[in-house]
Amino acid sequence: MNGVSYRPGYISLHRSGELKNRGEALWEKLRECGLCPRECGADRISGELGFCQAGSKLKVASFHAHFGEERSLVGPGGSGTIFLSHCNLGCVFCQNWDISHQGSGTEVEIADLAGMMLQLQEQGCQNINVVTPTHFAPHVVLALDQAAGQGLRLPLVYNTCGWEQSEILALLEGIVDIYLADFKYMDAGKSALYSSDARSYPEITRSALIEMNRQVGVALPAENGLVYRGLMIRHLVMPGDASGSLEAMQWxxxxxPLDTYVNIMIQYRPAYHAYMFPELDRPVSRETYQEVVREARKCGLVNLDVDV
Ligand code: SF4
Known part of the structure; x- marks a missing residue:
């Protein structure tokens, strides 16, 4: 793997049978779904759809080697990205609204997802990067178990909005190598307003980030510049201080740890229903962005990915 020997934790869990047990434990959560903090209780096994519009059947929008992710995840072969359809957070400014809100994608079997993982490994990808996995966590883990049995050896990147239940994170311990987590809001009023009444986002996400860090630690690159394990935080600076960016850096x-990886992102563009909120209907100024970067440095954060 680009000269670095790394063994993902899920391999030994697969061999002991624990990976399958975890996948089945997650699957049981679909009966009265509480996979995410909405805890909407849909009986997805019996065909009900939750807030996220996901049922029991897995849906995938696309999968391919992706070269636009963080440099330390890409490498020469790209990040093996699998975009899962639907989303439990429901942001008004979503950039991938056709996949997340409208659920574009194709229903596939768990074995098909395992096949995609193996195909991405065959193509030379650096990792398996499941995007918006929360509502399909059982499917991801069960597919990983199948793929591990067929030779998958790449690190698993859990590319999440960050709003994760502690009991679900406990079931993912030792399975996820890299948590690639958004940290979107510091203010409950803002998360409620812009993300479908997700008032608990700041509080739950802060706890989730602490737990993720406990599980996988700081994301530090190996000698080849690539990250194989750790917590990587994405913070999108938003207009109108929707993201509470200065406070986020302070938190x-x-x-x-001060060497926690933080990608401070400037690429916000109004999309989907952002036009309905005048304060969101514009890009972020460079001055605002630079103020956030200055604050991060002033706070002592040293593992920053910034656009300056
Ligand atoms: S994952 Fe979907 S169905 Fe399950 S609690 Fe969250 S929104 Fe509801």
């Missing part, structure tokens, strides 16, 4: 520095 990270006060609650996580």
């Amino acid at each position: 990270i520095s006060g609650n996580l």
Whole structure:
């Protein structure tokens, strides 16, 4: 693997049978779904759809080697990205609204997802990067178990909005190598307003980030520049201070190691229903962005990915 020997944790869990047990435990959650903090209780096994519009059947929008992710995840072969359809958070400014809100994609079997993972490995990808996996966590783990039995050896990147239940994270311990987690809001009023009444986002996500860091630690690159394990935080700076960016940097520095990886992102563009909120209907100014970067540095954060 680009000269670095790394053994993902899920391999030994697969061999002991624990990976399958975890996948089945997650699957049981579909009966009265509480996979995400909405806890909407849909009986997805019996065909009900939850808030996220996901049922029991897995849906995948696309899968391919992706070269636009963070440099430390890409490498020469790209990040093996699998975009899962639907989303439990439901942001008004979603960039992937056709996949997340409208659920575009194709229903596939768990074995098909395992096949995609193996195909991405065959193509030379650096990792398996499941995008928006929360509502399909059981399917991802069961597919990983099948793929591990057929030779999958790539690190698993859990590319999440960050709003994760602690009991679900407990079931993912030792399975996920890299948590690639958004940290979108610091204010419950803002998360409720812009993400479908997700008032608990700041509180739950802060706890989730602490737990993710406990499980996988700081994301530090190996000698080839690539990351194989650790917590990687994405913070999108938003207009109108929707993201509470200065406070977010202060919270990270006060609650996580100072070398926690933080990608401070400037690429916000109004999309989907952002036009309905005048404060979101514009890009972020460079001055605002630079102020956030300055604050992160002032707070002592040293593992920053910034656009300056
Ligand atoms: S994952 Fe979907 S169905 Fe399950 S609790 Fe969340 S929104 Fe509801």
